[in-house]
Amino acid sequence: MSIIENLKDKDPFAEADDDSGEKVHKSQDYIHIRIQQRNGRKTLTTVQGLNNQKFNFDLIIKHFKKKFACNGTIVPESSTHKEVIQLQGDQRKNVYEFLTSKDFLNMDAKTIKVHGF
Amino acid sequence: MFKDLAKKKKKSKKPKEGEEAETPAADGEFDPSALKKKKKKKPKTTDADDFEAKLAEVGAVEKEDAEEEKTEEPIQEGDMEKGTGIWAHDATTPIKYNNLLKRFFTQLHSHHPDLASTGSKSYKIPPPQCLREGNRKTIFANISEICKRMKRSDEHVTQFLFAELGTSGSVDGSKRLVIKGRFQQKQIENVLRRYIMEYVTCKTCRSPDTELNKGENRLYFVTCNSCGSRRSVTAIKTGFSAQIGKRKRQQG
Ligand SMILES: [Zn+2]
Numbered sequence: 001m002s003i004i005e006n007l008k009d010k011d012p013f014a015e016a017d018d019d020s021g022e023k024v025h026k027s028q029d030y031i032h033i034r035i036q037q038r039n040g041r042k043t044l045t046t047v048q049g050l051n052n053q054k055f056n057f058d059l060i061i062k063h064f065k066k067k068f069a070c071n072g073t074i075v076p077e078s079s080t081h082k083e084v085i086q087l088q089g090d091q092r093k094n095v096y097e098f099l100t101s102k103d104f105l106n107m108d109a110k111t112i113k114v115h116g117f
Numbered sequence: 118m119f120k121d122l123a124k125k126k127k128k129s130k131k132p133k134e135g136e137e138a139e140t141p142a143a144d145g146e147f148d149p150s151a152l153k154k155k156k157k158k159k160p161k162t163t164d165a166d167d168f169e170a171k172l173a174e175v176g177a178v179e180k181e182d183a184e185e186e187k188t189e190e191p192i193q194e195g196d197m198e199k200g201t202g203i204w205a206h207d208a209t210t211p212i213k214y215n216n217l218l219k220r221f222f223t224q225l226h227s228h229h230p231d232l233a234s235t236g237s238k239s240y241k242i243p244p245p246q247c248l249r250e251g252n253r254k255t256i257f258a259n260i261s262e263i264c265k266r267m268k269r270s271d272e273h274v275t276q277f278l279f280a281e282l283g284t285s286g287s288v289d290g291s292k293r294l295v296i297k298g299r300f301q302q303k304q305i306e307n308v309l310r311r312y313i314m315e316y317v318t319c320k321t322c323r324s325p326d327t328e329l330n331k332g333e334n335r336l337y338f339v340t341c342n343s344c345g346s347r348r349s350v351t352a353i354k355t356g357f358s359a360q361i362g363k364r365k366r367q368q369g
Contacts, residue, residue: 032356034356035282036284037282037283037284044361046358046359048356048357117303117304117305117308
């Protein structure tokens with residue numbers, strides 16, 4: 001049996017990215033960074049969709065707490081078996097940089113969606 | 118407004134007509150020389166279709182133009198807003214082409230910004246009006262106006278706002294949106310900008326003149342009115358929402 005070379009690295013059925021035409025990850029693969037307002041000016045940042053099989057959440061949270069000087073917890077998400085990282089304050093930029101930085105997770109910026117204002 | 122228009126006509130009869138005839142067709146291929154020529158040859162030719170012939174003529178007229186500009190040396194002054202100097206109602210001095218062009222564009226920008234702008238970058242919506250209600254709520258007053266401008270339903274925009282801001286809210290008696298939490302105008306504006314990118318602009322031609330329809334099998338489609346392209350858009354998902362302020366109840 002020979003393998004069709006063309007189909008090896010590209011998934012022909014993947015959705016095309018609107019702007020570049022490149023294939024883009026399925027929506028469930030996105031990492032969502034969201035912000036919520038608590039009482040007053042206080043906010044909460046949640047990171048949803050990060051693979052907890054692949055990454056050690058305890059280590060990540062430890063790093064976040066120290067680097068961003070905020071408290072944080074891991075919250076189980078009911079609909080999927082993935083967990084959500086929850087941080088105090090608006091850490092969206094910090095988290096985004098952490099995820100995309102070459103020194104840390106080195107993820108593709110296209111797989112991350114930052115929500116909020 | 119009408120008074121103004123009438124006045125304008127009298128002010129600069131000849132050139133005004135030239136402008137009127139030229140500009141609608143000019144759009145992409147604005148040719149100042151054609152206009153210049155027209156201004157002068159006004160009585161002879163008026164139809165704009167004859168573009169080719171005109172172009173040929175322009176070559177011949179060009180020299181004449183240069184000479185004339187020299188003789189028109191005296192500086193043309195006056196406030197075009199107030200209608201003084203050369204812009205005066207009964208002024209008889211022929212107004213220079215450059216001045217007329219300037220006037221045309223200032224007026225186009227002030228009266229019809231839509232026509233003056235091209236492309237999605239200059240797509241304009243009225244700025245969101247945000248009021249504070251009490252300490253914890255924000256009123257987004259002109260949401261229905263903005264939705265009308267974008268041709269989207271209030272519900273869809275509201276859903277997006279709530280999902281993005283991670284909050285909830287309600288609609289009050291005068292169709293204003295009451296959002297839980299404190300938000301500044303700038304922040305609402307940012308979210309609206311993202312909404313426009315996702316659900317309004319056509320990705321093919323960047324036109325904001327599109328329609329959002331529910332297609333078959335529960336998918337939403339954005340159909341472009343100017344190029345006809347159609348793309349599916351993702352449904353608005355709220356995603357994970359952290360529990361806030363419920364700990365007390367859990368403990369007690
Ligand atoms: Zn289009």
